[in-house]
Amino acid sequence: MKNEEVTAVKNLLSKPKKIVIVPHKNPDGDAIGSCLGLAHVLEQLNHNVNIIAPNDYPDFLKWMAGNDTIIIYDSHKEKSEALINDAEIIFTLDFNHLSRTGDMEQPLSKSSALKILIDHHQQPDSYANYIYSDVSMSSTAEMVYHFLNKTELTKYINADVAACLYVGIMTDTGSFRFPNTTSTTHHIIADLIDRGAKNSDIHNLVYDTNSYHRTQLLGRALSNLKVIEDLNTAYIVLSQKDLNEFHYQRGDTEGFVNYGLSVKGVVFATIFIESEQENIIKMSFRSRGEFCVNTFARNHFEGGGHINAAGGKSDLSLNETVEKFISILPTYKTELTQ
Ligand code: 5GP
Ligand code: MN
Numbered sequence: 160m161k162n163e164e165v166t167a168v169k170n171l172l173s174k175p176k177k178i179v180i181v182p183h184k185n186p187d188g189d190a191i192g193s194c195l196g197l198a199h200v201l202e203q204l205n206h207n208v209n210i211i212a213p214n215d216y217p218d219f220l221k222w223m224a225g226n227d228t229i230i231i232y233d234s235h236k237e238k239s240e241a242l243i244n245d246a247e248i249i250f251t252l253d254f255n256h257l258s259r260t261g262d263m264e265q266p267l268s269k270s271s272a273l274k275i276l277i278d279h280h281q282q283p284d285s286y287a288n289y290i291y292s293d294v295s296m297s298s299t300a301e302m303v304y305h306f307l308n309k310t311e312l313t314k315y316i317n318a319d320v321a322a323c324l325y326v327g328i329m330t331d332t333g334s335f336r337f338p339n340t341t342s343t344t345h346h347i348i349a350d351l352i353d354r355g356a357k358n359s360d361i362h363n364l365v366y367d368t369n370s371y372h373r374t375q376l377l378g379r380a381l382s383n384l385k386v387i388e389d390l391n392t393a394y395i396v397l398s399q400k401d402l403n404e405f406h407y408q409r410g411d412t413e414g415f416v417n418y419g420l421s422v423k424g425v426v427f428a429t430i431f432i433e434s435e436q437e438n439i440i441k442m443s444f445r446s447r448g449e450f451c452v453n454t455f456a457r458n459h460f461e462g463g464g465h466i467n468a469a470g471g472k473s474d475l476s477l478n479e480t481v482e483k484f485i486s487i488l489p490t491y492k493t494e495l496t497q
Pocket of ligand 2: 189190253279298299331
């Protein structure tokens with residue numbers, strides 16, 4: 160955002176407004192943490208703030224302050240649409256295109272509210288009046304911190320805000336280990352701890368609250384792991400039958416794809432997850448180094464994301480999807496083996 164845009168946004172926020180904040184569909188730690196962190200600041204400025212998430216999200220994110228106030232569009236369409244219609248400002252966080260909000264795309268694009276996008280995904284769309292997009296950022300939560308800094312609102316970062324932004328940064332950096340983690344990220348994390356984020360508790364609340372079934376499902380995923388050695392590629396397939404066997408709950412497969420990337424020599428890892436409910440195969444892609452999974456996901460599986468982390472989907476059957484994937488791979492041999 161240019162300086163004059165920052166000034167304009169600052170002026171906009173200087174008087175109480177009706178504000179809606181929206182994360183992407185299937186919101187993750189960064190999406191929910193960013194929305195709640197920003198909401199807690201705006202509430203202190205006496206704005207009327209509502210967070211509307213397109214659909215539900217995993218239990219390990221539900222302990223954050225203000226979680227109970229998040230409205231789920233899927234189950235509260237009328238109320239959500241009234242709030243969207245009535246909003247003066249809509250913040251869209253952690254996504255680059257309104258289609259990433261699923262069924263909320265329609266009401267959001269119809270709304271005459273002023274829109275502010277804060278996001279770190281590649282190729283942001285132009286629907287917003289103010290666009291703060293930076294693909295070099297570790298997380299949208301880190302960007303919310305910068306946004307608060309630019310708009311001189313950091314004094315409102317209390318312990319609740321700090322915890323929410325900590326979750327966003329922690330989850331999108333793989334606990335500060337992915338290459339998107341910079342010294343600035345660590346400086347911000349230090350400041351969030353100083354402001355009351357209980358770092359060790361937060362790691363436990365997000366990562367050490369697995370059900371027994373989830374841990375067993377991880378065992379199945381690991382035994383299903385395949386490695387294509389000459390293409391430095393690993394993949395995991397989980398069928399709906401696997402998920403049912405271990406009483407799958409939303410969020411249970413979060414992070415599984417990274418185990419593929421932990422195998423020595425592997426630069427590209429994928430997980431295929433069958434969803435009978437959505438009638439699609441959902442895929443997560445991860446890579447190490449130069450191989451761009453954003454491009455791969457966009458070109459072949461209606462998806463997108465970042466260079467080293469992306470997602471996509473397929474309407475084919477589980478087997479056909481895996482076959483399609485395997486047949487495409489050799490065309491990337493040079494990138495995968497350099
Ligand atoms: P995950 O694999 O953890 O679901 O997502 C990894 C990254 O890719 C996230 O930044 C997420 O926003 C993005 N992503 C996941 N699924 C999709 C998708 O279907 N379309 C697009 N454009 N991005 C996705
Ligand atoms: Mn993110």
